Amino acid sequence: MAARLKDIARDLNLSVVTISKVLRDHPDISTETRERVLKRMKELNYRPNLAARALVTGRSYIAGLVVPDLVHPFFGQVAKAISSVLRKKGYSLVLSSSEDDPELEQQEIDQLLARRVDVLIVASTQSTVETFRRLEEQKIPYVLIDRKFDELTANFVGVDDEAVGALATSHLVEVGCRRIAHIGGPKVSTAIGRADGFRLALRANRMSTPAEYVVMREHGDDAGDASGYEAMKRMLALKQKPDGVFCYNDPTAMGAMKAVLEASLRVPEDVAVVGCGNVAYADFLRVPLTSVDQQSDAIGDRTARLALGLLEGGAPAKAKMVLLEPKLVVRASTMRHKRAG
Amino acid sequence: MAARLKDIARDLNLSVVTISKVLRDHPDISTETRERVLKRMKELNYRPNLAARALVTGRSYIAGLVVPDLVHPFFGQVAKAISSVLRKKGYSLVLSSSEDDPELEQQEIDQLLARRVDVLIVASTQSTVETFRRLEEQKIPYVLIDRKFDELTANFVGVDDEAVGALATSHLVEVGCRRIAHIGGPKVSTAIGRADGFRLALRANRMSTPAEYVVMREHGDDAGDASGYEAMKRMLALKQKPDGVFCYNDPTAMGAMKAVLEASLRVPEDVAVVGCGNVAYADFLRVPLTSVDQQSDAIGDRTARLALGLLEGGAPAKAKMVLLEPKLVVRASTMRHKRAG
């Protein structure tokens, strides 16, 4: 159906090679021929078959991106930022969602490899590094984002999660919280790093926290996360309630806030709440939410640059680790008295 | 780098054809040969080059999806739903974002066509139908979603936007609003349809509305949409303030709510607010937002089925139009007295 080089060549009594050269702006083509060819291309609405081209050049000009959840605004933002950088260099971004399922992630990666993407970008949900070792064996360039693996010295771009936890927690200390809790996430590097940062900050402030004040959840990422709600509810039932809580992410924080308000307590006066992610609507919540920004645009931008470097840069170079500094955005959910110490 | 049929054939002293047959579960291969081949494939971590296959079969097994905004939860949800149906049939979904820019949309479509997608799914931001006429000429199957064109009898899946407007507006009437305003969207079918529904519902209730009560915005889709805020602010400055407002979408409604609250008025007592989209966090807003659900999952599901039908179904069939019924989700932002009439 679609026009091919061959069609144009036939119509113009030229060879396929000549047309191909015009297509790629090859210098040694007479202006006249070039004109004729371009004219005919336009008439036929010609589009080179990129699959065929990829087959011979060995470059698909596709970057594959696998994220755990397309609907999560963080990943959407990152994808948008990556795409806008890559597009300028002629690359397409093929997006896949793993739905936070390691097996599905594996399938999606296989699919992308079968399409011979030039580079793979993954926010992985795997618990082992096997997949990535195999990528290395096959010399397929890849960049991890958001979640990293200690066992792996791979290219990585993400926010410094320990800093996230420490930033949020010290802020709670600063606004006068004395019994600070943490509702954490599943067993991935982001959640673990943030929990570590939480503990570090407490120690730095010579504070400690009872075991019941730290909960690591299994799943849950929806707005008003049910497990954040449950976890908070349980903490509020303790004889010593916490007066501040740092939540793994914003949805969790929204769930926690709901629990606090339902218990007829006030945010931030009785319990101050900090989330992470800085979702666009944080300002419009029942109590505007203080949150640690994850720098999604910066992550996307750096990731895309790194990926391009892997593709264009000749030298293999060793794995590059980009750790971005998180930023705290203070809103009503932690605005109580200043420095109570 | 990656293994090819040829490599396996050489290693096993077989022909490429035989390996290819094993790959595709062709019946006439001896069990023994099959075993040997499969074993070697596993060892080499063989993955068929889909681009090469596409070249000869003429089918890429790729569906292309172009949306105006990846970060918008509605499109994210739709993409997820489409993808999950297509994946089961062996299709990959390649996602592009047009950033609400008609030119960029055109580029993305071209890019997808160059990759020879089997079918195109577009939530178009174009103002003319030229692009789609060309698709028809080239016999490339496509499905429009969300936004439609009157000039075009194309496959379409979306919610009934007139019904959206009517549903929201009658609800406002029912809860006792007497001066109902509408903050609409840009000049695309969704916004126009919802505004039409708004007018219809008013007429059906023998109500009318001053011109200042209807605003159609140009752009804006972020959480707490600035133009929703501005529009509402202006209306609140009128001598006769509206007592209810139907907003084009949820972000707009959030902006409008902000304006109402800042004016020291109450939602819903002074001004009731209805949005559209039913975002996941609607329940957690300063005032939980009544919203018309757009059925993103159903849209995705029906779209994917329709697309598959276009691909697998032999008969060309005539354009199919799927109009889904919207559903109202009532929350605090409109919970005032019942039927004041």
Add this chain to the structure above:
DNA sequence: TTGAAAGCGGTACCAA
């Protein structure tokens, strides 16, 4: 400046 031939990694068709 132009083009013939070979080949990228597969599949289809038909013969052995």
Add this chain to the structure above:
DNA sequence: TTGGTACCGCTTTCAA
């Protein structure tokens, strides 16, 4: 049951 040959649409190399 197995394989030879041609070919998908394009680029590369080298010769004319």
